[in-house]
Amino acid sequence: MKKYLALILAIVMSLSLVACGGGGGGGNTETPSGGGETQTGGEPAAGGDIYVLVPNADHGWTGAVLTYAQQKAEEVNAEGTYNVVVQAATDAKNQQEQIDDLLAAATPPAGIVILPYDNTMESSMASIAATDIPFIMVDRIIDNPVVQEKVTANVKGDNEGIGKATAERFIEDGLQPGDKLYVMIGDTSSVPEMRNKGFTETLAANGWTEEQLATIEYSAATGWSRSTGKQLFIDWINSKTVEELGEYHYIFTHDDEIGMGILEALSGTEIEQAKKDAFLESIKSIGSSSGLGEMYEVLSGTHANTAYPDIVANFDLFSVTYPPKMIQTAVDDMISHLNGESVEKDHTITVDVVDSTNVADYEGF
Known part of the structure; x- marks a missing residue:
């Protein structure tokens, strides 16, 4: 009798294992x-x-x-x-x-x-x-x-290129050595380090001294967050006097989400009106990056927020490309490698500057 019970128990356990996922390997397992x-x-x-x-x-x-x-x-x-x-x-x-x-x-x-x-x-x-x-x-x-x-390979956007392109655009917009600069960083990874490196090296190549580079102000890490970037910007602008804000003409943000946070702050009510007016009268250029579709809507004048056209009319707003599709490039590179083909070890994707004049040529995400 015990042998029959043991046999029945073994059969039941086997059926249970099959029902719990034995066959085939398909689906989200x-x-x-x-x-x-x-x-x-x-x-x-x-x-x-x-x-x-x-x-x-x-x-x-x-x-x-x-x-x-x-x-x-x-x-x-x-x-x-x-x-x-x-x-x-x-x-x-x-x-x-x-x-x-x-x-x-x-x-x-x-x-x-x-x-x-x-x-x-x-x-x-x-x-x-x-x-x-x-x-x-x-x-x-x-x-x-x-x-x-x-x-096998490092697939990356040109982070130093983003900093370089931003600095060059600021210089085109009139940036002079020693001018007041505010940089809103992403996080503590290698990405902001490289973007800042490209930015400051380009400034140095255009006459900035070490002492002048040391005067650049950097925000705390935004974590690439729009809400954090917005709050950091509000705190920064409210910490300045109207006279001090008149000295800032250029802001470099590390991501379009941060740039959108700035625009949200400028269209809201959390900044003293006198300081907001002083900032908008003084600002000449704000640069960001990545290719966020919403930022492209601002650049093309199609964003739903009707306050944005008047705000961005005061300065040069641009975004440097950093395509998230690079993840697909990396998968392609892995497949090429597994198929015995050679792949570029440092696969860097070049950058473009997107503004209101060429935004129609680019696809945002």
Whole structure:
């Protein structure tokens, strides 16, 4: 009798395992450690799995990166050679956990494409570099010698080029050595460092001394957030006197979300009117970057906020391109590498300056 009961129990357990996910490997079967979003391809592919790890959609640009990554996954998975799995991390710890899971898996990924959450990902990137798994970094490049020795490619926008193009535009708009400058930075990753480097090196090449460069004011990190950028701008402008605001003619923001935060602040009521008037009478140029569709609407005069045309009529507003579609370029590079083709190790995407005169030629996200 006991033998029959044991046999019946074994059969029931086997059926339960089948019902819980045994057959085929299709569908969304994986969830990254600690949360986040996952997209998994269909049937197992002959070429193996390519994992695309990106930050969660915490602002416009990363949201576009995630969307483009998912679109690319659908395209590649439909072809059937490779299976692309997209994972979005809620924070740096979550992304570290995702990497730990991949490196501990019985079957290693065919390749990893990763936009590191921030600079705290350095040890995790070194862990990937210690394996034979090919990997490509996107946008936020970890400049560690061990990582750089093994990385398949660095796919990035021209961050220094953004700073350079912004400085050159300001100079065209009349910027002189020693003029008052306010820079609103993104975060503490390599991206703002490179944008500021391109900016200040261009100023230095155009006559700025070290002492004059040291007078440039920098905001606290905005985290690429419109609301944080807006509040930092409000606090900054309200901290100045009307006379002091008359000395500021140029503002360099690291992202269109920050630029939109400035415009929202200028169209709102949280800035003293006298200071708002002084700022708008003084400002000559505001530069941002990335290609946010809403910023392109402001540049083209089609934005729903009817206050914006009068505001931006006072100064030169422009945005330097930094396409989130670079995540698709990185996946293409990984596939080329896995197919035995050579890829450019430092794959830098050039920049363009977009303003009201040429915005119709560009697609925002």
